[in-house]
Amino acid sequence: MGRGSWLIGLALAAAGSGVVFMLAPGRQPPPVTRLRAEQGYYVKEARLTGTGTDGQILYTVTTRVAQQNPADGTVSMQEVAVNYVPTAGIPWDMRATHGQIPRDSNIIQLSGDVLITSTAGTAANQRQAPLTIQTDYLEFDPDTYIATTDRHVAIQRLRDTLYGRGMRVYLKQDRLQLESEVRRNFLP
Numbered sequence: 001m002g003r004g005s006w007l008i009g010l011a012l013a014a015a016g017s018g019v020v021f022m023l024a025p026g027r028q029p030p031p032v033t034r035l036r037a038e039q040g041y042y043v044k045e046a047r048l049t050g051t052g053t054d055g056q057i058l059y060t061v062t063t064r065v066a067q068q069n070p071a072d073g074t075v076s077m078q079e080v081a082v083n084y085v086p087t088a089g090i091p092w093d094m095r096a097t098h099g100q101i102p103r104d105s106n107i108i109q110l111s112g113d114v115l116i117t118s119t120a121g122t123a124a125n126q127r128q129a130p131l132t133i134q135t136d137y138l139e140f141d142p143d144t145y146i147a148t149t150d151r152h153v154a155i156q157r158l159r160d161t162l163y164g165r166g167m168r169v170y171l172k173q174d175r176l177q178l179e180s181e182v183r184r185n186f187l188p
Contacts, residue, residue: 040068046077050142052086059084059142061108063099073103080110082140090174091119094140094147108140116147116169131176132156133169145171153178160184 046066052058063077080099084092097112116133135153140146147169155162155176166179 040070042067054087056087058086058145061099075101077101080108082108082110084145084171086172089172092147092169092171093117093119094138096138106142108142110138110140111136114138114149118174129158133167133176135167147171150179152181 043066044064046063048061049057050059050061060083061077062081062083064079066075066077068075077099078097080094080096082094084094094110094114094116096110096114099108099110101108114135114137116135116138118131133153133155135149135151137151138147138149141148148167150166152165153163153167155164155167155178161184162178163181163183164178165181168177168179169175170177
């Protein structure tokens with residue numbers, strides 16, 4: 001047998017054994033690996049940007065960690081900052097230890113040491129001095145630009161502090177509404 005016919009015979013034997021192996025009873029094809037919807041995701045240093053009707057950036061959400069819960073689709077965040085920066089109007093910053101966005105919702109829920117600050121104005125003009133709000137829970141609706149809570153709040157401007165329970169902040173209108181238990185502490 002010549003060298004060429006020996007190689008052809010070896011090739012035919014290899015092909016034949018491959019066909020026998022593939023057709024052997026009980027032999028299953030390897031499983032196809034697919035990304036399942038219930039796997040969720042995990043992202044470090046995430047940033048979400050929202051725009052107004054004019055296409056200009058209106059708010060950004062940044063977080064150290066964002067993770068989707070595969071069971072319910074909720075996105076959980078750690079060390080969250082929401083910056084509302086309209087082209088006309090008062091900018092607002094919101095910061096919290098934790099946050100989440102429920103599935104099929106745009107509402108951003110902030111919790112744990114929530115701090116809201118209007119970033120316009122100066123300390124020389126009390127009416128325009130920055131306003132600081134503290135609470136332990138807040139919901140921000142980026143569709144309406146309204147932030148709400150039913151929890152206790154402390155609102156500070158310069159040395160004056162206003163306390164209450166329940167609040168709505170209309171960010172576009174730069175207006176704040178306290179719901180109940182309002183008391184004040186004004187210093188001269």
